[in-house]
Amino acid sequence: MTSLPEKLVCVTGAAQSEVARPSPRSALQLTADACLAAIAEAGLDVSEIDGIATYPGKSSEGGGIAPVSPSEAAAMLGLNPRWILASSEGFSHMAPIFNAVTAIACGLARHVVVFRTVAQASARRQARASTLMVGGGDRVDGNNAWTVPFGALSPVNTFALYAQAYCDRYRATAEQLGALAVSSRAHAARNPAAIYRDPITLDDYLAARTISSPLRLYDCDVHVDGATALVLSHRDASRDLRRPPIHLEAMGMAVGGLWTGQHEGDFTSLPGAARAGEMLWSRTDLTPGQIDCAQIYDGFSIFVWLWLEALRLVEPGEACRFTEGGHRIGLTGELPLNTGGDPLSAGRLHGYGHIHEACIQLWGLGGDRQVAGARTAIVSNGGYGYGAMLLRRE
Amino acid sequence: MIRKLPRLEPDTAFFWTSGADGRLRIQRCADCGTWQHPPLPRCAECHGEAVGPEPVSGKGRIASYTVNHEAWLPGLAVPYILAMVELAEQAQLYVFTTLVATEAEARTGLPVRVSFERHEDIWLPLFRPETP
Numbered sequence: 001m002t003s004l005p006e007k008l009v010c011v012t013g014a015a016q017s018e019v020a021r022p023s024p025r026s027a028l029q030l031t032a033d034a035c036l037a038a039i040a041e042a043g044l045d046v047s048e049i050d051g052i053a054t055y056p057g058k059s060s061e062g063g064g065i066a067p068v069s070p071s072e073a074a075a076m077l078g079l080n081p082r083w084i085l086a087s088s089e090g091f092s093h094m095a096p097i098f099n100a101v102t103a104i105a106c107g108l109a110r111h112v113v114v115f116r117t118v119a120q121a122s123a124r125r126q127a128r129a130s131t132l133m134v135g136g137g138d139r140v141d142g143n144n145a146w147t148v149p150f151g152a153l154s155p156v157n158t159f160a161l162y163a164q165a166y167c168d169r170y171r172a173t174a175e176q177l178g179a180l181a182v183s184s185r186a187h188a189a190r191n192p193a194a195i196y197r198d199p200i201t202l203d204d205y206l207a208a209r210t211i212s213s214p215l216r217l218y219d220c221d222v223h224v225d226g227a228t229a230l231v232l233s234h235r236d237a238s239r240d241l242r243r244p245p246i247h248l249e250a251m252g253m254a255v256g257g258l259w260t261g262q263h264e265g266d267f268t269s270l271p272g273a274a275r276a277g278e279m280l281w282s283r284t285d286l287t288p289g290q291i292d293c294a295q296i297y298d299g300f301s302i303f304v305w306l307w308l309e310a311l312r313l314v315e316p317g318e319a320c321r322f323t324e325g326g327h328r329i330g331l332t333g334e335l336p337l338n339t340g341g342d343p344l345s346a347g348r349l350h351g352y353g354h355i356h357e358a359c360i361q362l363w364g365l366g367g368d369r370q371v372a373g374a375r376t377a378i379v380s381n382g383g384y385g386y387g388a389m390l391l392r393r394e
Numbered sequence: 395m396i397r398k399l400p401r402l403e404p405d406t407a408f409f410w411t412s413g414a415d416g417r418l419r420i421q422r423c424a425d426c427g428t429w430q431h432p433p434l435p436r437c438a439e440c441h442g443e444a445v446g447p448e449p450v451s452g453k454g455r456i457a458s459y460t461v462n463h464e465a466w467l468p469g470l471a472v473p474y475i476l477a478m479v480e481l482a483e484q485a486q487l488y489v490f491t492t493l494v495a496t497e498a499e500a501r502t503g504l505p506v507r508v509s510f511e512r513h514e515d516i517w518l519p520l521f522r523p524e525t526p
C-alpha cells in the first residue's frame with residue numbers, strides 16, 4: 001500500500017480564524033488569518049508554500065458560501081504557487097484536499113495550503129433569503145427546480161427526509177437523535193472557540209421548535225463567518241517541523257445521487273458515503289475498532305447516524321442506539337465523537353472544523369476536551385459528494 | 395403558499411406541463427424500458443438516446459416525508475408537507491413533491507395519487523392520499 005498517494009502526504013499545520021456570527025473581518029481577512037496561522041503552526045515560512053487550493057472557489061451567487069478565490073488568497077499572501085485549485089465540484093468539500101494529495105505525490109507541489117472560508121453569517125444578516133436556495137429571478141432552474149417549487153427552500157427539507165425514513169425503518173426516537181446535539185454542546189462547552197457553549201439538556205432539545213420534522217432547531221448547524229486552513233506537505237518534507245506530522249493513512253471518496261437530483265437508495269442510508277467508506281478501508285490495515293476519535297460531518301444531526309453506518313463504525317440501523325444517551329460518544333467513551341462540538345454548536349465551517357479538530361486531538365492540543373492518547377482519527381464530510389480521511393499520528 | 399415556479403426548459407418542460415391533460419409523464423427509455431427522473435439526454439442505464447416522456451399511472455407510495463414548520467420567507471404559510479414519492483412504475487423512481495394531506499395522514503408507505511395544481515403555464519404535480 002506504500003504506492004498510494006496519501007501515504008506520501010502529511011498534515012503539518014492546521015488553524016482557524018475567529019469564528020463568529022458575524023465577524024467584523026472580511027472573508028479575505030479571515031482567510032489570511034487562518035492561512036498564516038496554519039503556516040506558522042507548521043513552522044514553515046510563507047515562501048515555502050508552493051500550492052494553494054480551496055473549495056469551492058469564488059462564486060457570484062452570494063450567500064457567503066463561496067467568498068474567496070485561491071488566486072485572491074495567493075495574491076494576498078504573496079505566494080507564487082506552482083499549483084492552484086478551486087474545486088467547486090467533487091468529493092464533498094474535501095475535494096481540494098484529495099487533489100492536493102495527488103499534486104504533492106506527483107511532485108507538482110511540496111507544501112500546499114488548503115483553505116475553506118465561509119461568510120454566511122454576514123450574508124444572512126443582510127438578507128435572510130440569501131442562504132436559501134431560491135436564487136434570483138422570477139423562476140427557478142437547474143437542480144433547484146425539482147425541489148423549490150414544492151416548498152423545499154432549505155437543504156434541511158431534503159435531509160429531513162432521510163431522518164424520517166431512518167427513524168421509521170429503525171424505530172429511532174427523538175430522544176436518540178437529541179443525544180447528538182446534547183453531546184455536541186457538551187463538547188463545545190470545553191472548546192473556547194465554539195459559538196454556543198452553554199450546555200443543553202434533552203428537554204431543551206425536545207422543547208425547541210421543529211424546523212422540518214423530525215429535525216428540530218438543535219439538529220441544524222449554525223451559519224458563521226470563519227476560515228479554516230490546513231498545510232499538507234510531502235512526507236519527506238514533514239520531518240523536523242513544528243508539530244509531529246499527521247499521516248494521511250487513507251482517503252475515500254465518492255459522488256452521490258443527490259448531486260444530480262437523481263436519488264439512490266431508500267433514504268435510510270447514504271450509498272455514496274458507503275462507497276467512500278469502502279474505498280477508505282481498502283487502503284489501510286487499520287480497522288474500525290482502532291479509531292480513537294471520530295469527527296463526523298453533522299451539517300444536520302442525521303448525517304452522523306448515516307455516516308457512522310456508512311463508515312462501518314457501527315452496523316446498519318445501530319447508530320441510533322450507539323449514540324443514545326451520549327455515553328459511548330463522550331470524550332471518555334468508546335468512540336469520542338465530534339469532540340470540538342462542531343458545527344451544531346461550533347459553527348458551520350463546512351466540515352473543515354472537523355478536520356481541524358482531528359488535528360488538534362492528534363497533536364494533543366485539545367485542552368479540556370482532549371481525548372487521552374488519541375493516535376488515530378476518522379473524519380468525514382459531505383451530504384452530496386462524500387469524502388472521508390483516516391489520520392494517524394506516528 | 396408562495397410558489398416559486400420552475401423555468402420551462404426544453405428537456406424538462408414536458409414534466410411541468412404534463413398535467414394539462416390530467417396525466418403525469420415521466421421520461422422513459424424506449425430501448426430498455428427504464429424510467430428516469432429528472433430527465434436526462436440519454437438513458438443512464440443503457441446509454442441510448444431513445445428517451446422521451448411517457449404517461450404513468452400517477453400512483454405511488456410515500457418513501458419519506460417531512461413537515462416543514464419554518465417560515466423561510468415572509469408570508470410563507472406553514473406547516474406544509476414535503477414528500478418523496480416512489481412511483482408505482484419502478485422501484486426507486488422518485489418524484490419530489492408537496493403532499494396534500496393532514497399531518498396525521500402523513501406516513502412512510504402511504505399510498506398516494508397525483509393531483510395537479512395550475513400556476514400560470516405550470517401544472518405542479520402534487521400528491522394526495524389514495525382513496526380506496
Ligand SMILES: [Zn+2]
Pocket residue numbers: 423424425426427428437438439440441442
Ligand atoms: Zn435504456
